Every structure is written in C-alpha cells, then in structure tokens.
Amino acid sequence: MQNQPARPAQAKAPAPVKAPPRAEAGADASPYAGIDRKLRGAFARATGGVSPFGIAETWAAWTNHLARAPGRQLELAAHARDSALQLMDFAARSGLGQAPEAPFAPKPFDHRFADAGWAEPPFRLWQQGFLAVQDWWDQATAGIPGLSRHEAERARFLARQTLDTVSPSNFAWMNPEILAETARTGGRNLVEGAAQAAEDMREALHPGAMPRPAGCEPGKDIACTKGEVVYRNDIFELLQYAPQTPGVHSEPVLIVPAWIMKYYILDLSPHNSLINYLVGQGFTVFAISWCNPSAEQKDLSLEDYRLRGVMTALEAVGAIMPGRRIHACGYCLGGTMLAIAAATMARDNDDRLASVTLMAAQVDFSEAGELMLFLDESQIAFLEDLMWEQGYLDRQQMAGAFASIRAEDLIYTRAVRRYCLGRDEMPTDIGVWNADTTRMPARMHSEYLRSLFLENRLSAGRFAVEGRVIALKDITVPMFVIGTETDHIAPWKSVYKTRLFTDGDLTFVLTSGGHNGGIVSEPGHLHRHYRISHRPAGALYVDPDSWLAGTPPRQGSWWPDWSGWLAAKSSGRSDPPAFGAPDRGYPPLEPAPGRHIHQR
Structure with a gap:
C-alpha cells in the first residue's frame, strides 16, 4: 500500500486511534478463556454463526406460553379445522372440473409459484396445502398471551425458514415448471444446473477465485466515473x-x-x-x-x-x-x-x-x-x-443472514432457477456489486x-x-432523508424516525423500491414514484402513517429533487x-x- 504523503501543519491528519483491547467479562478474563473461546468459535463456524441457544430459547418461550393458553390452543385448532375444510372443498370442486378460487395466496414477495403450471392439478393441491400450513404457523406465532413481540416475530421467522425447506417448489417431481423444462430439453436443464451448482460450490470454497462476468469489470464498465x-x-x-x-x-x-x-x-x-x-x-x-x-x-x-x-x-x-x-x-x-x-x-x-x-x-x-x-x-x-x-x-456469513430474510426469493427461487431449470443468471451491474461483499x-x-x-x-x-x-437534536444544518418503501434492512418507518430525534430543517422522501433499488432510481427508470415533504425547523412531529396519508405520490425519480435541494443550499458557482x-x-x-x- 502506498504511503501517505507528508502534510504541513494546517492539513495534518488525526493521529491513528489505537483502541484498547476489549475487556472480557466473567470467565473470559481468566487464563483459561482462550480454550473456551476456541471451542465456542469452532462451534460457531459449524453453525454458520447462528446461535442454536437463541433458537432454543425462542421455541421454549413460544411452547411454554402457548401451553398455558388453552383458549388460544382451541382457537388454533379451529383455524386448522377451517383450513382443512377449505382445502377439502377446493380439492373436491377441482376434481369435478370446476375452477374454484384458491383459498390461500403466496405472500407478495414470494415468486416460487408464479409459473402457470401451479394452477393445474395436482400441483395446485400441493401448493395450497403448503400455503395452508404456512398460514397456520403465521397464526400460531401471533397473539400468544405473555409472549413478547420480538419472540413472536422470531418464532414466525424460524417457522417460515423451516417450512421453506419443504416447499413443493423445491422438488423436481413436484414442480410443474421443472418437469416441463426437463421434458422440453430431454434433461439438459439438469445437466446444466449441475454444472452451475459445481461452479457456485467452487466460488463458496474459494471466494474471489471466479472472474467477474464480461462487461461488468469495476473501473472499466462499472465504477467508471472519471x-x-x-x-x-x-x-x-x-x-x-x-x-x-x-x-x-x-x-x-x-x-x-x-x-x-x-x-x-x-x-x-x-x-x-x-x-x-x-x-x-x-x-x-x-x-x-x-x-x-x-x-x-x-x-x-x-x-x-x-x-x-x-x-x-x-x-x-x-x-x-x-x-x-x-x-x-x-x-x-x-x-x-x-x-x-x-x-x-x-x-x-x-x-x-x-x-x-x-x-x-x-x-x-x-x-x-x-x-x-x-x-x-x-x-x-x-x-x-x-x-x-x-x-x-x-462475507458469506453476512450475505447468508441478509438472504435468509427473503429466503423464498433470494435462496430457493434462485436455486431452482439455476440448479433445476439450468438457467444462468444474466450478469447485471447491481448483481456483480451484490456479490462483491466485504x-x-x-x-x-x-x-x-x-x-x-x-x-x-x-x-x-x-x-x-x-x-x-x-x-x-444538536444537528442544525439542513437534512435530506430518504427511506424506501419495501426496505427490509432499514424499514422506512425506522428511517422516518430521524424526524422524531431532530428539530432542524428536514426534507423527507419515501421512494418506491427496496434498500438498493430505491436508491438506485435514476431519471427514466420505469415504474418509479416517490413522496416528498418539507418540515421547517421547530415544526411539530407528524407520525409516519399520518405523513403517508397526507403526502401524495409523484411519478419519476427523486434524484432531480435532491440535486435541486443541494443546489438551493449552495452559495453559487x-x-x-x-x-x-x-x-x-x-x-x-x-x-x-x-x-x-x-x-x-
């Protein structure tokens, strides 16, 4: 690495901060702490950094609170009965050649069942059965007396992660899209999928060994502003x-x-x-x-x-x-x-x-x-x-945590597409960036x-x-704050809280898209909209739901508004x-x- 040039006094950089070692508490301060930490570190590697103790605590809390709520148990039993009756009615009417409305629907971000083949028997029955179980677990992990909101949401998340592993879309013999593609290509899709699985395995074992796709080289094709x-x-x-x-x-x-x-x-x-x-x-x-x-x-x-x-x-x-x-x-x-x-x-x-x-x-x-x-x-x-x-x-440990939040789409749909349908992903600039983690x-x-x-x-x-x-609240310079509508990393209502903890001049924007797509929202990008409002210094707080109801959407990109705002806060050319x-x-x-x- 190139050395820093020397500086005159008026431009002297701050001296490097040498942070003291973090003091270990309890037993970790003993001479034997290294033994325990090595064992715990090896255990953490084996689980991918996921604590099984936290998972066990969540299920224990859910089980114990549900066990002492017989009324809630009866309610869940009734819900299961009603779901079973709906499924039986759906199956019977489908068997008679009718086209009944499906009683259960995938979540908006779940694209596993988008193929038209899932509307045909027997695939639609398998799909509806899976969605019925998913619906029951959503109910079973909500409204348990005494169970904290955090524990309830975590139990729901863990249940969803477990169910995702047994979704019928994951199995070639139960997925109509895979069966149709296999018949069409004579099984070539499975051969190409196996090759792509081997390629992904090599990248996982040797990160950075795979070359970047052609046309997506940083400094040449992307990250190339002079x-x-x-x-x-x-x-x-x-x-x-x-x-x-x-x-x-x-x-x-x-x-x-x-x-x-x-x-x-x-x-x-x-x-x-x-x-x-x-x-x-x-x-x-x-x-x-x-x-x-x-x-x-x-x-x-x-x-x-x-x-x-x-x-x-x-x-x-x-x-x-x-x-x-x-x-x-x-x-x-x-x-x-x-x-x-x-x-x-x-x-x-x-x-x-x-x-x-x-x-x-x-x-x-x-x-x-x-x-x-x-x-x-x-x-x-x-x-x-x-x-x-x-x-x-x-980076793999961190990327896995982000992907698991939307495992339906980011893990399983991608795996089916690559390994069972044999479809290679077309390289994109944001895809190359997303894989270039730190x-x-x-x-x-x-x-x-x-x-x-x-x-x-x-x-x-x-x-x-x-x-x-x-x-x-000591920050008095003008602020411009952007949240994105479908952000699962920094939810917009959490970003909006900047208005609660500051008192100065603040412009807030809520834009369509997620954590990355909402920010990379250039002029001309189709199907984009945003909401924008200005809060003068010292104004009263408005809660996010009231703000949303009172702020109409505008079509297009928020970039020109921000550029104009910066220009208005500048002193000339x-x-x-x-x-x-x-x-x-x-x-x-x-x-x-x-x-x-x-x-x-």
Whole structure:
C-alpha cells in the first residue's frame, strides 16, 4: 500500500486511534478463556454463526406460553379445522372440473409459484396445502398471551425458514415448471444446473477465485466515473471525480457509503450512477472507498471509522477546496456513522457541514426490521466468538443472514432457477456489486451490534464520542432523508424516525423500491414514484402513517429533487477545482476507482 504523503501543519491528519483491547467479562478474563473461546468459535463456524441457544430459547418461550393458553390452543385448532375444510372443498370442486378460487395466496414477495403450471392439478393441491400450513404457523406465532413481540416475530421467522425447506417448489417431481423444462430439453436443464451448482460450490470454497462476468469489470464498465484517488490510509481511499461542467457549485459533496458494502452501488453503469449524475449536475463529488479488512485489522473500532475515516475525509476535502462548507451524504450504515459524526461536530461547534443527507440510514434501531430477529445477547456473543478466531465476520456469513430474510426469493427461487431449470443468471451491474461483499473487522462489528442495534444508544442519548454523550437534536444544518418503501434492512418507518430525534430543517422522501433499488432510481427508470415533504425547523412531529396519508405520490425519480435541494443550499458557482492539493499534502495518487475496490 502506498504511503501517505507528508502534510504541513494546517492539513495534518488525526493521529491513528489505537483502541484498547476489549475487556472480557466473567470467565473470559481468566487464563483459561482462550480454550473456551476456541471451542465456542469452532462451534460457531459449524453453525454458520447462528446461535442454536437463541433458537432454543425462542421455541421454549413460544411452547411454554402457548401451553398455558388453552383458549388460544382451541382457537388454533379451529383455524386448522377451517383450513382443512377449505382445502377439502377446493380439492373436491377441482376434481369435478370446476375452477374454484384458491383459498390461500403466496405472500407478495414470494415468486416460487408464479409459473402457470401451479394452477393445474395436482400441483395446485400441493401448493395450497403448503400455503395452508404456512398460514397456520403465521397464526400460531401471533397473539400468544405473555409472549413478547420480538419472540413472536422470531418464532414466525424460524417457522417460515423451516417450512421453506419443504416447499413443493423445491422438488423436481413436484414442480410443474421443472418437469416441463426437463421434458422440453430431454434433461439438459439438469445437466446444466449441475454444472452451475459445481461452479457456485467452487466460488463458496474459494471466494474471489471466479472472474467477474464480461462487461461488468469495476473501473472499466462499472465504477467508471472519471476521477482520482487523492488520499489513502489503511481504512479508506478518498476519490475525487472529474468535473463535467464549465462551472461547479461552490460547495462539494462528500459521500460516505456503508462499510458493509463496496461504495460503487452509487457508481454502477454510467446511466444509473448517482455519482455520475451529481457530477453531471455541476457538483464536485468526493467519495470514500472503504477497505475490505483482513484479520490483521481485527482491532479497528467504530471510532477508527469515524475519526480516521469520515473526519479525515472531511479534512482532506477541506484542504482541497479550502473555505468551502461540505454537503455530506451517507448511505445505509455510512449514514448512521455520518449522523454520529454530524452530532459530534455540532456538539464541538464544528461548522464545516453545509447539509446532511441520509439514504436508507437509521439513527434509531428499536424498529430495525427483520435483521433484529438475529440479534440478542446469545447471538452477538456467538458472532464475537466466531470473529475472535478469524478476526472478522466473513462475507458469506453476512450475505447468508441478509438472504435468509427473503429466503423464498433470494435462496430457493434462485436455486431452482439455476440448479433445476439450468438457467444462468444474466450478469447485471447491481448483481456483480451484490456479490462483491466485504468483511467486517471483529471489534468494530461487535461495537456496532451492541451499542447501536442491541442497546440503541444513539437515539436514547447514551452514545458517547470521546467520553462525552452526543445528541442528534444538536444537528442544525439542513437534512435530506430518504427511506424506501419495501426496505427490509432499514424499514422506512425506522428511517422516518430521524424526524422524531431532530428539530432542524428536514426534507423527507419515501421512494418506491427496496434498500438498493430505491436508491438506485435514476431519471427514466420505469415504474418509479416517490413522496416528498418539507418540515421547517421547530415544526411539530407528524407520525409516519399520518405523513403517508397526507403526502401524495409523484411519478419519476427523486434524484432531480435532491440535486435541486443541494443546489438551493449552495452559495453559487465557481471554477472547477484541480485534482487534489499537492501543496497541502494531497497529491493525486492514481485514477479512480483506486485499489480498495479490487480487494476480495
């Protein structure tokens, strides 16, 4: 890795934060703790990082509470009886040649039964039987007296995961689409599926060994907006993009992506690159490209990512464009980190920010979606044991957790399509990015899960930076906050809570799509809509349901509204800046997208 250039005093970077080792509690502080942690780490590897103790606790709580609710038991028995009668009526009428309406329907995100063959006997009976059982479990894991909402939702999730393994769509002899394709191709689909299964197995055993698809090479086909690396340390590279207009808005834009992903979700192909769009609108754009940490970086902390990441990037941008305030934009976890940095800056009377934009980013984690179903003390301790041994949370372990949230579509439908139908996936820019996951340093990930997800310290007023608590309400610069309608990682009502914990000027946007698709929503993208409203500083709070009812949708992309908002918060136009600032210690190092993007 290239060494940092020396800097004069006024541009001196903060000294690297050396986080002390995390103190272990209880028995882990003894000389024999290493033995236990090695055993627990091996156990965690064997289970893929999933705590069986947390699962056992959930089922024990559900069973015990249901056992002492005989009225609820009778209700569930009646529900099972009614479902059975509906199925019998459906089967009888179908057998007589009628076309009765199916009593049970798949969930909106479940595409396993989309093929027309599922409307024919006997496949429709198998489908309806499966959906009836799924419906019963949805009822059985809701409304149990004394069972907490979290435990009920977790039991429902676990039941759904178990049922998904025995869905009739998973078995070739029960899936009409597979049978029809096998008959049509003479079994070639199964041969091609076996080859694709072997290819996926090789990639799983040797991550990064498979070449990227043709036409999707970072730096050439995607992540190809022209620019330069103008700063590099062990945590990130700072990219500065080349101007595309004669004059630029005076205030630059700094993008802080999530460290859980590569930054180029915001710089995909030229037509759907948010970075390329911003540059084309006359903004000087800088972006952080986080490293893909190795085991040697296991002690990187949240404070490292704030101080030697976000704050160091702000310092570099300030040196390259001196005297300018900065529009800061954070995506997903990068937005959470930006909110922490902005609140800290406000506390310390640091006025370098012109505005803050948060994209699908949460500042409160009390309603953080289905990811919370994975997190309790047992699960986090299990992950800590796993990370203690290998130094990081591996990308396959993390990707599996995200995929399991929508296992119907992201795991089983994909497996049937690839391994049974023999259909190779057409490479896409977002598909290549999605497969290019990153690792999480052990200490940082543990701190993030505990302090933010599990203990929700940020919105509760218990998150301390440099030994002093910060408050989101101290942020007074204008804010632009985006939530996405079908986001299962950062649900929009959770993102909306930024309005609850801040008092300043705030514009909120709710856009169609999910966590990634709602953000990558360029002008001209078909079937897109969004809602937008402005809350002036000091206005009263409006709950999300009332806001939704009172805010009509608009057709198209939210990008032009954001670009116009940034322009309105800027102070005019000026000549484009040069790349870097060699006289201040920030010379251009190499063309964008730099080196960190290629770490696998």
